[in-house]
Amino acid sequence: MTNIRDLAREANVSVTTVSRVLNDHPYVANEKRQAVREAIEKLGYIRNQTAVHLSTGMTKTVGVMLPFVDHPYHAAILQGIAQAAFDASYRFLTWQTNYVETHEQLALDALAQQEIDALIVVSHSLPLSVILPYERHGPIVFCEHHEDVVAVYIDHYTAFQQGLAHLRQQGHTSIGICLGRPDSTNSLARKHAYQEVVCDEFVYEQTLTIEDGATVARRWMQQKQRPTAILTASDHVAAGLILELRKQGYQVPGDLSVIGFDGSELAEVLAMTTIAIPYATIGRHAFQLTIREDPIARPQIEVPSAFISGTTVLPHA
Amino acid sequence: MTNIRDLAREANVSVTTVSRVLNDHPYVANEKRQAVREAIEKLGYIRNQTAVHLSTGMTKTVGVMLPFVDHPYHAAILQGIAQAAFDASYRFLTWQTNYVETHEQLALDALAQQEIDALIVVSHSLPLSVILPYERHGPIVFCEHHEDVVAVYIDHYTAFQQGLAHLRQQGHTSIGICLGRPDSTNSLARKHAYQEVVCDEFVYEQTLTIEDGATVARRWMQQKQRPTAILTASDHVAAGLILELRKQGYQVPGDLSVIGFDGSELAEVLAMTTIAIPYATIGRHAFQLTIREDPIARPQIEVPSAFISGTTVLPHA
DNA sequence: TCTTGCCGTGAAACGCGTTTCATAGCCTAT
DNA sequence: ATAGGCTATGAAACGCGTTTCACGGCAAGA
Numbered sequence: 250m251t252n253i254r255d256l257a258r259e260a261n262v263s264v265t266t267v268s269r270v271l272n273d274h275p276y277v278a279n280e281k282r283q284a285v286r287e288a289i290e291k292l293g294y295i296r297n298q299t300a301v302h303l304s305t306g307m308t309k310t311v312g313v314m315l316p317f318v319d320h321p322y323h324a325a326i327l328q329g330i331a332q333a334a335f336d337a338s339y340r341f342l343t344w345q346t347n348y349v350e351t352h353e354q355l356a357l358d359a360l361a362q363q364e365i366d367a368l369i370v371v372s373h374s375l376p377l378s379v380i381l382p383y384e385r386h387g388p389i390v391f392c393e394h395h396e397d398v399v400a401v402y403i404d405h406y407t408a409f410q411q412g413l414a415h416l417r418q419q420g421h422t423s424i425g426i427c428l429g430r431p432d433s434t435n436s437l438a439r440k441h442a443y444q445e446v447v448c449d450e451f452v453y454e455q456t457l458t459i460e461d462g463a464t465v466a467r468r469w470m471q472q473k474q475r476p477t478a479i480l481t482a483s484d485h486v487a488a489g490l491i492l493e494l495r496k497q498g499y500q501v502p503g504d505l506s507v508i509g510f511d512g513s514e515l516a517e518v519l520a521m522t523t524i525a526i527p528y529a530t531i532g533r534h535a536f537q538l539t540i541r542e543d544p545i546a547r548p549q550i551e552v553p554s555a556f557i558s559g560t561t562v563l564p565h566a
Numbered sequence: 567m568t569n570i571r572d573l574a575r576e577a578n579v580s581v582t583t584v585s586r587v588l589n590d591h592p593y594v595a596n597e598k599r600q601a602v603r604e605a606i607e608k609l610g611y612i613r614n615q616t617a618v619h620l621s622t623g624m625t626k627t628v629g630v631m632l633p634f635v636d637h638p639y640h641a642a643i644l645q646g647i648a649q650a651a652f653d654a655s656y657r658f659l660t661w662q663t664n665y666v667e668t669h670e671q672l673a674l675d676a677l678a679q680q681e682i683d684a685l686i687v688v689s690h691s692l693p694l695s696v697i698l699p700y701e702r703h704g705p706i707v708f709c710e711h712h713e714d715v716v717a718v719y720i721d722h723y724t725a726f727q728q729g730l731a732h733l734r735q736q737g738h739t740s741i742g743i744c745l746g747r748p749d750s751t752n753s754l755a756r757k758h759a760y761q762e763v764v765c766d767e768f769v770y771e772q773t774l775t776i777e778d779g780a781t782v783a784r785r786w787m788q789q790k791q792r793p794t795a796i797l798t799a800s801d802h803v804a805a806g807l808i809l810e811l812r813k814q815g816y817q818v819p820g821d822l823s824v825i826g827f828d829g830s831e832l833a834e835v836l837a838m839t840t841i842a843i844p845y846a847t848i849g850r851h852a853f854q855l856t857i858r859e860d861p862i863a864r865p866q867i868e869v870p871s872a873f874i875s876g877t878t879v880l881p882h883a
Numbered sequence: 884t885c886t887t888g889c890c891g892t893g894a895a896a897c898g899c900g901t902t903t904c905a906t907a908g909c910c911t912a913t
Numbered sequence: 914a915t916a917g918g919c920t921a922t923g924a925a926a927c928g929c930g931t932t933t934c935a936c937g938g939c940a941a942g943a
Contacts, residue, residue, distance in 0.1 A: 252899055253900060268902085299899085304899075304900045304902085
């Protein structure tokens, strides 16, 4: 492999000058610049990026810690990160953690070991007390709300309030909710909004996928005391719920009103009442925050959710 | 930042010995090994990975070139890659290209510039004549079939034949197909299978998403001459098609039989007839092929598809 | 007793681009 | 005429871990 010293020799200049040409620095005479360019051409030189990384002390790479790359919600955030990173000529490394703490730790290690310049935590199970000390090695941005961290998030409390208010306006008093991981930050905020207005609790936990939604449907069908409406934590869960109910001969919204969450394509095609979240925007903001200039301040960005009226909610008699 | 020379000084050994301790090499006396460990502890040493990368000439990182990170089909492959890479202590960098050739080129550049050790091409639009020369910089593995390249793929020709044969057995003679990018390798294979058995062609192109499926439904409804069955190139397209038709009062499979493609959760909950593809397996194999020992041979792995009988196909009178 | 051979250790080279600092010529403002 | 500033250029240091090579010591096989 030819390196810049070979180029310098070939072009009769110093390595400094070669480096300047490579980086488009000014203060290089045109003849020398030309000579270096010819040497590059002649010797087929290709810049070694790992050397650049070592030399500059940065990798122009951010890490992304997320539980699953193939779940629609996370993939949508990833999409936003991918786009913003691309625009800024950054790369991103992904740690798919499955919420396993030792796997999450590897992403933190990578930050400490200077493999990445910054870390975006989409979702985590390690406590903040473990994660935050790593901020001394580089910016860490969260995609969910915590006090005193850099974060871009949506207000799940308010979003759920909106959904619940809508159902109550429609006369529903017996309302159920579907949550993901029961103790996640987001679930706690949702449960909080729920418990403020509801007496009889119908909480379905660990619902993440379409299949989980179908499972909720089966549980609902077997219940003696049933809610007349369910607010879910994802369109996929809602879709599984709706489709399974209909498959079994129930009416949605006739027998059960359902509200989704995400504002996905799936909600659109099912004409689902849902709460739209701009996930790609979250990803983009998160990336932007990693490369912000001020490393001291801890900005927080709240992105808005939007209630979308569809055909899966009916007034309750 | 403390480095191994600081450690060597602190522990009264040479940097070589420190390196050996760090890498668990034998031939280090226990006292010295212990002394180095204490120095690491005392000085809070953290290995600089970029230096390791430069020194060893490899990054333990593979690149993934794919059009979209948030499309179910690609995300599923990514999932397999993520898992296999994790198991092998590798990382992966993702280039989301949107099929833009200049973006694809950046992934190739990264391979040449030693940012990644190998590249997995999930899908591409650059011609092979541009891509293959980069094999001299590291292994390149494709997730679709081409002659004389390292590849892991499914036989779309045979898979489509299966679907078509099923429809014909059920008495359908007027059959339509949905394709993605019309000139992609996979689409060509599919079209090939289709044109071998069908006279009247109903080809719906550029279908990738649920929304695209709904669009196909609208087109189908407006057609005078309509197929009685449609074979799609993805479950999402099929789902959009089915749900839109039902929303408009048509019967599936009564008015139109539909076969999906992927074997996704969505197909399962819709009890869709589909062709299941083990995408995660493709991703895993692809990763394995990047770190294979023999860099000369060009192995190919064909992964099987599986016809899954559901409730979206009805015999034609 | 002599030769292998393994254990243990370190100096120095290596991978390679960036950046600091010093130097020098030349022009402009005072 | 002189100080100050800009253009140009290169030597050398820097970032930092790995690896090659050489060498001393000791034990086992010949």
